[in-house]
Amino acid sequence: xxxxxxxxxxxxxxxxxxxxxxxxQLLEEKSDPKEIxxxxxxxxxxIGEKFNKKEYFxxxxxxxxxxxxQSAKILExxxxxxxxxxxxxxxxxVGTVKGDVHDxxxxxxxxLLQSAGIDVYDLGIDVPPQNFIEKVKExxxxxxxYSGLLTVAxxxxxxxxxxxxTEGLRDKVKIIIGGLPTDEMWMxxxxxxxxxxxxxxxxxxxxxxxxxx
Amino acid sequence: xxxxxxxxEAMTSVERVLTAMRLKEPDRVPVWxxxxxxxxxxxxxxxxxxxxxxxxxxxxxEWIYHKxxxxxxxxxxxxxxxxxxxxxxxxxxxxxVDWRLPGRMLGVNEPPQLVERSLDNPLLTENDxxxxxxxxxxxxxxxDRAGMGDMTKLGKIGAKVEENTIKWWTYxxxxxxxxxxxxxxxxxxxxxxxxxxxxxxxxxxxxxxKEVSDFLIDDVILMGEYGVSKxxxxxxxxxxxxxxxxxxxxxxxxxxxxxxxxxxxxKYVNDGFIVQLHMDTNWTDRLHYLLELPKGKIYMxxxxxxxxxxxxxxxxxxxxxxxxxxxxxxxLGTPAMVEKQTKEIIDKCAEGGGLFxxxxxxxxxxxxxxxxxxxxxxxYGVYRK
Numbered sequence: 001x002x003x004x005x006x007x008x009x010x011x012x013x014x015x016x017x018x019x020x021x022x023x024x025q026l027l028e029e030k031s032d033p034k035e036i037x038x039x040x041x042x043x044x045x046x047i048g049e050k051f052n053k054k055e056y057f058x059x060x061x062x063x064x065x066x067x068x069x070q071s072a073k074i075l076e077x078x079x080x081x082x083x084x085x086x087x088x089x090x091x092x093x094v095g096t097v098k099g100d101v102h103d104x105x106x107x108x109x110x111x112l113l114q115s116a117g118i119d120v121y122d123l124g125i126d127v128p129p130q131n132f133i134e135k136v137k138e139x140x141x142x143x144x145x146y147s148g149l150l151t152v153a154x155x156x157x158x159x160x161x162x163x164x165x166t167e168g169l170r171d172k173v174k175i176i177i178g179g180l181p182t183d184e185m186w187m188x189x190x191x192x193x194x195x196x197x198x199x200x201x202x203x204x205x206x207x208x209x210x211x212x213x
Numbered sequence: 214x215x216x217x218x219x220x221x222e223a224m225t226s227v228e229r230v231l232t233a234m235r236l237k238e239p240d241r242v243p244v245w246x247x248x249x250x251x252x253x254x255x256x257x258x259x260x261x262x263x264x265x266x267x268x269x270x271x272x273x274x275e276w277i278y279h280k281x282x283x284x285x286x287x288x289x290x291x292x293x294x295x296x297x298x299x300x301x302x303x304x305x306x307x308x309x310v311d312w313r314l315p316g317r318m319l320g321v322n323e324p325p326q327l328v329e330r331s332l333d334n335p336l337l338t339e340n341d342x343x344x345x346x347x348x349x350x351x352x353x354x355x356x357d358r359a360g361m362g363d364m365t366k367l368g369k370i371g372a373k374v375e376e377n378t379i380k381w382w383t384y385x386x387x388x389x390x391x392x393x394x395x396x397x398x399x400x401x402x403x404x405x406x407x408x409x410x411x412x413x414x415x416x417x418x419x420x421x422x423k424e425v426s427d428f429l430i431d432d433v434i435l436m437g438e439y440g441v442s443k444x445x446x447x448x449x450x451x452x453x454x455x456x457x458x459x460x461x462x463x464x465x466x467x468x469x470x471x472x473x474x475x476x477x478x479x480k481y482v483n484d485g486f487i488v489q490l491h492m493d494t495n496w497t498d499r500l501h502y503l504l505e506l507p508k509g510k511i512y513m514x515x516x517x518x519x520x521x522x523x524x525x526x527x528x529x530x531x532x533x534x535x536x537x538x539x540x541x542x543x544x545l546g547t548p549a550m551v552e553k554q555t556k557e558i559i560d561k562c563a564e565g566g567g568l569f570x571x572x573x574x575x576x577x578x579x580x581x582x583x584x585x586x587x588x589x590x591x592x593y594g595v596y597r598k
Binding site: 014016054056057058059060062063066099100101103104107108125150151152154155180181183185186189 | 313323324326327328329408409412413415416417458459460461462465494498517518539540541542544545546575576577578
């Protein structure tokens, strides 16, 4: 098995330390850092598929995100040296809406978006509508993600969408809402385009939107 | 203020709930809307008063009980204070966990919310597992959120909660929701570490998590019994969230969660308490483990993520089940939608007893939707005339 295959396998099996050693080894062997990132990305995708098949759970997604981020840190100097600047696949603004502070799912969504090469602006928790608006204007975002767990979060989601409309921004962005209780009823109420109770599924939807342009 | 009397039925709520829990058919399916801060949306009482003022709180709960024509499990006024201003290192304790409470870092009408500080600056670092084993948990206390004033109030409020608890059980003949609550060390550590950090720990330090859980388990059991002894209560809640299929694999569940959960529940049942398993998120693929718990002494609350029909199939002869109604339905739905879902659960799960219908009710729920669930249980849910 080649070192690259070994790296792929160790990430899929979530053997964290082994994965970092292999990333370092590949760098020493002068492998193309861009190619290493692609291997990591493919491995995270396979982990996502395993999550879908219920072979893996949230813990495994979190570990996958961690291994990707730590590996990317190891690769950073080499990527800079080679002056490889990846073209961004799109911009997403994410936050847990006003009145709600739950962020487990949101944090995983952010990590998975980053590992898919998407630029993410995470506004944190308890985010007032105005902060979403300002960030969308500043970054020219393609997608907004509202996160929330409490039923009261719905009111804040609706309010944020209304503000987007007033500002003439609604047609320029797609909106996805995420959280365990979200469903079609929530989506309509929040004036959103999609809903998901899974960070992994959410990333799939966003990727599809960005590909469609 | 006088309330309109509740219409008498063949059984009292206490009889009905205990019969269903023993897996026999009562007069009708018991119904339990789990109401915490909802009255603040309808009458002149704030969420802060529901938390901190046992008289106003009891009034609010009696008001909603009568407004809805009666239901089968109620909350004692002031019980929430005992839960959040709990001096022990527990999940609900504002002394330990970063709970924002109404009137404290939140508006007077906002419900309590947990801030996990999951990524930056967690309450516990990964090096603190050893510190717990050496020093216990008391060093984690933070008196900024709850302090000496609260300690002094605890005794006074505790006495009131006892009075209110007894009033529900003997005057109204309605069981109280929970007189004490604990969670397994696994969930406690997850909250202290922040869930994202903790999920990494599951891979990096599984042996430490086990070691600390072994160290804490007996203290956790005692913490729950403090609540019931203080309020002369009968019911204990064992909560679980992070051990479910929404978080961890079966392997991690078996290693790090289940043995401790089983130990707590078995001890409380053996000590004669009514035990509620309060299991949020999705437990469907691990329901069969619950067959290892004592039969006919427990009721299990599940939210809409666990498949209640599967639960009936697996646990029907062993454990009373409850829940699964979707909370947002009570805010966004219509009475017809609520009635339809209530009837479906009754149709598929009521046979032979062992079912309560219910849900955790959002604070901004519509009363007509609550009434639709309650009335469906009182008419459609009748076992015998």
